[in-house]
Amino acid sequence: MPSKTVLIAILLFSAGAMAAAVAAPPPIEHPALHTISREISASRLQATLQQLVDFGTRQTMSETQSDHRGIGAARRWVKVQFQDISKACGNCLEIVTPSKIISGERIPKPTKVMDIVAILRGRSDPQRVIVMTAHLDSRVSNVMNATANAPGADDDGSGVAAVIEAARVLTHQRYPATLVFGVDSGEEQGLYGGKILAAYAVAKHWQVEANLNNDIIGAIAGENGVIDNTRVRVFSQGTKSNETLRQARYRNYTGGEVDSPSRNLARFIATLAPRYVTNLQVQMIYRTDRYGRGGDQVAFLNAGYPAIRFTEPNENYRHQHQNLRTVNGIRYGDTINHVNFPYLAKVTALNAVTMAALARAPVPPAELRISGAVTPNTTLSWQPVAGAASYLLRWRDTTAPQWQYSRWVPLSALRHEAHGRLAYSLQNIVIDNDFFGVSSVSADGYVSPAEFPGFAGSFRRSPPATSVKH
Ligand SMILES: [Zn+2]
Incomplete structure (x- = not known):
């Protein structure tokens, strides 16, 4: 008989394996x-x-x-x-x-x-x-x-x-x-x-x-x-x-x-x-x-x-x-x-x-915001969008024409914040040195265009102007 702890560990492991089967990084091609x-x-x-x-x-x-x-x-x-x-x-x-x-x-x-x-x-x-x-x-x-x-x-x-x-x-x-x-x-x-x-x-x-x-x-x-x-x-x-x-x-x-x-x-x-x-x-x-x-x-x-x-x-x-x-x-x-x-x-x-x-693909993330000044980490947060089973965080050198780097994040790895917002922090990636964006990913792996944070990058027509403290 396995002990209670081992049994729980087995259950947790199989739940984890199931989640991994459902949420996988997007495929290269469709x-x-x-x-x-x-x-x-x-x-x-x-x-x-x-x-x-x-x-x-x-x-x-x-x-x-x-x-x-x-x-x-x-x-x-x-x-x-x-x-x-x-x-x-x-x-x-x-x-x-x-x-x-x-x-x-x-x-x-x-x-x-x-x-x-x-x-x-x-x-x-x-x-x-x-x-x-x-x-x-x-x-x-x-x-x-x-x-x-x-x-x-x-x-x-x-x-x-x-x-x-x-x-x-x-x-x-x-x-x-x-x-x-x-x-x-x-x-x-x-x-x-x-x-x-x-x-x-x-x-x-x-x-x-x-x-x-x-x-x-x-x-x-x-x-x-x-x-x-x-x-x-x-x-x-x-x-x-x-x-x-x-x-x-x-x-x-x-x-x-x-x-x-x-x-x-x-x-x-x-x-x-x-x-x-x-x-x-x-x-x-x-x-x-x-x-x-x-x-x-x-x-x-x-x-x-x-x-x-x-x-x-x-x-x-x-x-x-x-x-x-x-x-x-x-x-x-x-x-x-x-x-x-x-x-x-x-x-x-x-x-x-x-x-x-x-x-x-789902629509790109809603109300995407970025923060991280004077810290070693960059945090992106947004409102979830319909049909998104996971998200792809992306960044690139400020002089690069195309997105260079990415981190795929399933829903289970996202932080849930106030007002239903989702957030993720890229550890030891400094906000000053790159441009950042987020794509939404459907359950069948279709990736939306990347959206740049704030009004400048928003795919929504006439969203409320970002309030900025000067
Ligand atoms: Zn013409």
């Missing part, structure tokens, strides 16, 4: 994400883009009555694509068309600008939303010209084809969070479609965790002479658009200028690319967009949501915003022959993998 990546089809992207180009022009003020030419026909065709995808998944998509009558500097006559949006509702957390966007409208040299042929193959037929193909593949599975596929209009006239969709998200109280905007993602040969089908640029802003002066002062002192949620979203995408998409790396650009230029992600940033922009690594400006013409043997215009479909498939796969990975 087979479900490989499946999504594999299912993206270059030939379907090509067929979609050919159809978009065949509408002649998709300029925002172009005609809407014809069935084969202009923005109206193009919009109706996109809607039919979403309807067909929905039929194939048991009517899993809800299709909405938020619109607004716009007049502005580039829209002199009041014009209805309409987005075509497909929604795959999340199973357990439908208000948590991941949005993929691209713009349907096209243009020539004169942005006001609504009749000339404007094929807009790369800008931004490539992005629209990617949105439709990602919707097709992602509807083969279901997710805890909601996926939104937005085909915007009015981008070239003043980013109107992005504003309409961001306003729709705010009105619906969506908690948008990420807007992945795709604009010019299909070509591999730049005007600079570089041909590169192995990289994609991800533009992310450094600090939030809606930061107050007080928040900016705090951030200037304690850090966070390179850790907005958009930037940490870019880091998240950068780790997925080489793992799930063969021969693709992310070139992170620490900018909101290309120099002096913009895209529909800006509307999401201005609304307080995390957002990034995907763009091919080397643009050819002879193919953008140009009348179709040949001058001195050089051909100008955004025609389909410049689009490389295997490359477009890779960028589309990265979008789809990112959406699924975000939707399957």
Whole structure:
């Protein structure tokens, strides 16, 4: 007969072994994400883009009555694509068309600008939303010209084809969070479609965790002479658009200028690319967009949501915003022959993998705080989030672009503090010398993007401003 003490020890040991079986560190890779990546089809992207180009022009003020030419026909065709995808998944998509009558500097006559949006509702957390966007409208040299042929193959037929193909593949599975596929209009006239969709998200109280905007993602040969089908640029802003002066002062002192949620979203995408998409790396650009230029992600940033922009690594400006013409043997215009479909498939796969990975992971920690000044230890604390079975604490040198170090912590190892907060102290890691973040981890091992502490890093839209004692 074992003594009582031994018996208790055996019981404790088996309980410990069971807990270890349930809560394990996240795996390096997820087979479900490989499946999504594999299912993206270059030939379907090509067929979609050919159809978009065949509408002649998709300029925002172009005609809407014809069935084969202009923005109206193009919009109706996109809607039919979403309807067909929905039929194939048991009517899993809800299709909405938020619109607004716009007049502005580039829209002199009041014009209805309409987005075509497909929604795959999340199973357990439908208000948590991941949005993929691209713009349907096209243009020539004169942005006001609504009749000339404007094929807009790369800008931004490539992005629209990617949105439709990602919707097709992602509807083969279901997710805890909601996926939104937005085909915007009015981008070239003043980013109107992005504003309409961001306003729709705010009105619906969506908690948008990420807007992945795709604009010019299909070509591999730049005007600079570089041909590169192995990289994609991800533009992310450094600090939030809606930061107050007080928040900016705090951030200037304690850090966070390179850790907005958009930037940490870019880091998240950068780790997925080489793992799930063969021969693709992310070139992170620490900018909101290309120099002096913009895209529909800006509307999401201005609304307080995390957002990034995907763009091919080397643009050819002879193919953008140009009348179709040949001058001195050089051909100008955004025609389909410049689009490389295997490359477009890779960028589309990265979008789809990112959406699924975000939707399957829990939201990043809520109200994340950090402390530890004048001690040898760094303490992180936060409010628990739905679906998190464990957390991953991360840190990096202050000059490093990507998270370098991590400590996986199951719930059982976390300290429970007042007001239901969870906390963990990293022993002998000094707060002064690194930047810190925390990711949430689902029971099946999906890891959220890392969140940097305080307002500067929070993924929540307009959280209460951090109170700071000066
Ligand atoms: Zn564009």
